[in-house]
Amino acid sequence: MAEHLVFNGDQAIAYSWKQVNPDVVASYPITPQTIIVENFAEYAANGEVETEYVCAESEHSAMSLCIGAAAAGGRVATATASAGLAFMWEVLWIASSMRLPIVMSVANRALSGPINIHCDHSDAMGARDTGWVQIYGENVQEAYDDSLMSFRIAENMKVRLPVMNCIDGFIVTHALEKFIPIDDAVVKRYIGEFKPIRPLLDIKNATTYGPFTGNDYYFEHKFQISEAMKSAMGVVKDTFKEFEDLTGRKYDVxxxxxxxxxxxxxxxxxxxxxxxxxxxxxxxxxxxxxxxxxxxxxxxxxxxxxxxxxxxxxxxxxxxxxxxxxxxxxxxxxxxxxxxxxxxxxxxxxxxxxxxxxxxxxxxxxxxxxxxxxxxxxxxxxxxxxx
Amino acid sequence: MSLSLKELSKIEPRYTEGHRLCAGCAEPIIARQVLMATDKPVIVSNATGCFEVSSTIYPFTSWTVPWIHSAFENAAPTIAGVESAYIALKRKGKITEDIRFLSFGGDGATYDIGFQALSGAIERGHHFLYVCLNNEAYMNTGIQRSGATERGANTTTCPTGTCTPGKKEFSKDLTKIIIAHDLPYAAQASPHNYRDLMEKARKGFDANGPAFLNVIAPCPRGWRHDSSKTIDMAKLAVETCVWPLYEFDNGVYSMTGESKRIAEGSKEKRPVSEWLKAQGRFSQLMKPQWASVAEEIQQNVDKRWNALLKLCKN
The missing domain is CATH 3.40.50.920 (Rossmann fold)
Known part of the structure; x- marks a missing residue:
């Protein structure tokens, strides 16, 4: 078993991403999430990850980049909070509708106005209908564990939906706590190789993503997302169980x-x-x-x-x-x-x-x-x- | 590559029949010209708009190359995301092909709602060619004004009334703004001069970084001209210097095509009134009440043309 570390919630999430080594991280800084992308930027700058790390000019573009990268066939992660999540709101629906397994950490923070940088759940609750799986963590250990498990849940073939793992802004994002990480090699095995489905980069099998869909098919597409979300319940429980077997840490819905x-x-x-x-x-x-x-x-x-x-x-x-x-x-x-x-x-x-x-x-x-x-x-x- | 019609006709189409754009629409003509300008594999992102809704009505698609539409304002970051994954997967040895990345957006998507996203993607240096299909208004939703709409034009959100003839403001000079990013390549083109357009698209595809191509795209519905006159209208835009053909290639400005000949004095610069008279959207400017507006448009075209001439001489 690995030694414990003392990190805040944001650092723990960035650390989990370092271990996952996603293909693309596209993000925009916003309090109280910023430490995640700052720490990850350091990992990238020091060559500790092979990730293509993109600093978008807004959260809307950050999520749009994530959508493009995930549709292209990459494993993708990002993070946001508050107004940033609200700004992404339009494209959150598109990520789930394209069944892209993007993983996003949300540092829960109040929405303006009046402007406020501290914790509440208005941001993520405002995104509850967007077709994203939502997991909430209580402390730094859960922030780390949820981040890792989110990749497994999102990429499960019965789900293939984006996953939001949420932690309380400042209370968890900025509080230093002891947590026990998993060894790099174990994480690598646990997360595994990313298996893209009909990626855009497969130029020999051209796929059209995001077509116009009228009243003859839209409802069926939405129903399929609903079915995938229904399957996610069992997948989340199985993932928790597997994680317990791996780490001894027991979780439930x-x-x-x-x-x-x-x-x-x-x-x-x-x-x-x-x-x-x-x-x-x-x-x-x-x-x-x-x-x-x-x-x-x-x-x-x-x-x-x-x-x-x-x-x-x-x-x-x-x-x-x-x-x-x-x-x-x-x-x-x-x-x-x-x-x-x-x-x-x-x-x-x-x-x-x-x-x-x-x-x-x-x-x-x-x-x-x-x-x-x-x-x-x-x-x-x-x-x-x-x- | 050869740009002879005979050779071009042999290229397998990347954007095929079955789309539902209007008769006389310039957009599929431009898209085919652009897509024929490289023999490398191409992945396309498309902003919401006429071109997008008409080419992929589920369960059909007119695209034989990988294509993605996400939203109205994010064609640039969407293709930037594809390109980012490409870089990462190439680094990991999972991809070997040499791929080109292309975005299409209308003027609404480019001049207005997606402007910030495009600027950000260019600033970050992603390798992609962004093509603006500029029909000078939001045509997909029924002819509403955009930042590209010319002063005096009648649209449904700047209608001709008793107090105003149409749009109050001149169009935004977006190409100039994009060039201010000091990107490797930017140009204006027109589908009537396909050799010029395709040469510019080829340069854009092969640029060492982001490239931008602003293409005038006459719209029979919005401009109120006969659907057989699309190419004539594009040509007239160039001949009146309303739409100069020029490029910015690694810091060097050059006039091209008819614009070059006008600049050199070997071709006549036609009056803007001919351009205005040819289109129903400007018909109100022919009335004595709004004659001064037509004159202001000519003055503005001259001002921009003269400024461009100076840049091209330097």
Missing amino acids: VEGYMLDDADYVIMAIGSTAGTLRYVVDQLRAQGKKVGSLKLRLFRPFPFADIAKALEGKKAVAVMDRAMSTGSSGPLYPEVCAALYNSKDRPRICNYIYGLGGRDVKPDELAEVFDHLAKGTCKDINFMGVRQ
Whole structure:
């Protein structure tokens, strides 16, 4: 087993790319992702990778370069955040529609305006319908592991969709933590040779990519993407299992903590899940039957796994670090849908929290548990905002 | 390579029959000329527009070479991505062929929405030839103004009204802006002079870095001329100096074709009024009310032509 390293989340992702040695990395710097591309630029400058590293003049062009490179037959990675992901939004759909296995790390950051560089999930949640698999990591170890696994998931023949691996801006991207990398040779074997499908660079078998498609075929194309995304659920689970066999690190699409006998559960995505486990421990010490549920995979959405984890509980709070203005947080209605047909469904309420990097304090989460137990939470609540 | 019609007719077409462009459209004529200008394998990216939607209506395609369309504004970075993968795979020994990279975009995709992306790709030095099929408006969506639309032209977003004749502004001189990137090769061409166009395309394909070719592409629908007059119209654009044929080859400016002969005094420079009269989009300028606009267009054409003459003499 390799020695541990002390890296921040961005550095860990760049390190994973160094080990993967993609054919093309095309990117544009944006806080809090920038360290990824800076570190990778150093690897390229020092000849530690064979990658063609391209500094695009915008995120839209960065993703367009990735699309061209992946369609050409290359293994491709990029990274972005916030406004950068929003700027890519148009072409994200094209990447998935062409079934290009691009891997993109997203350092989750609030969207303007007002301009803010800190963590929330508005950026990636805004891209939830684009046909990209979305995995969320909690810490530096998961940032590294998810980045590696994303290549396997994206390139799986049952999937062949682009994958977004997300980490919380600053909280994970800039926090130094111990993590255990995998040996270079093991990564090389694990990732394997890239197998392009009908690449543009195969000049003897000319392929047309991105034709105009009218009402006679468009729907069928979209259905095929939906089927591929459905297959991704099994592929992600298999990938997690294989990764456990390789490293001993166990992952699942949803990960419960002290759930078995819990009456009250808080569900969250990303770094907040770590804070939640601390709060659960504190309250358990007081004899309170509480637990937490971390969501690792948002697309495809693990309806069945969530239903299994939460049915029979008395009350659940779904934490959303994003807001669909005029509705609720984006995670909440999907969790409700997952449980609607359960025989014994809990009361479910929504907490919008942490927007623009607002700190998430253990006391506040303990208070949410208190509201769940007392039945005093509304359907949609705001945690930690001055009203 | 030989540019005799006999020899050219033997070349296997890379852009074939079955496309759905309008009768009289200049774009397929230009595309075939460009694609015949190299005997190397070519991979094409295409911006959204007339040329794209008409050539690949799923499940059909008019392309016998690898081709990719992504979006409206990103033909340049898309082909740059293909070229980047090519460099990487060549470095790894996975590709041995010597391939050329080509982008097509209309003037909307090139002058307007994709301008930044094109500028970035040129600045980064990707090896590709970008061909602007310049029909001077957004024709695919029904004749809306672009940065390439000439002053006074009637389009659906700068319509002829009682207060204004049409577009208020002169066209953007994009070729000049592209040349400001100091790229290896840039030129203006016209499909009526296919030898000149193909020679420029060949230079663009073989340039040691990015190359840009701006080609005037008469549009019978948008320009309001008979579909049999496309080539005549392209020729008239050159003969009136509305569209000078010239090139910028590794820092050296030269007039070519008819423009060279006009510059040398061996060919008449025809008045812009002939160009305006030939097209319905300028018909309002023939009224006394807007006569001054026609005069301003002539003055602007003269200003740009004289500036270009100086550059070509240096």
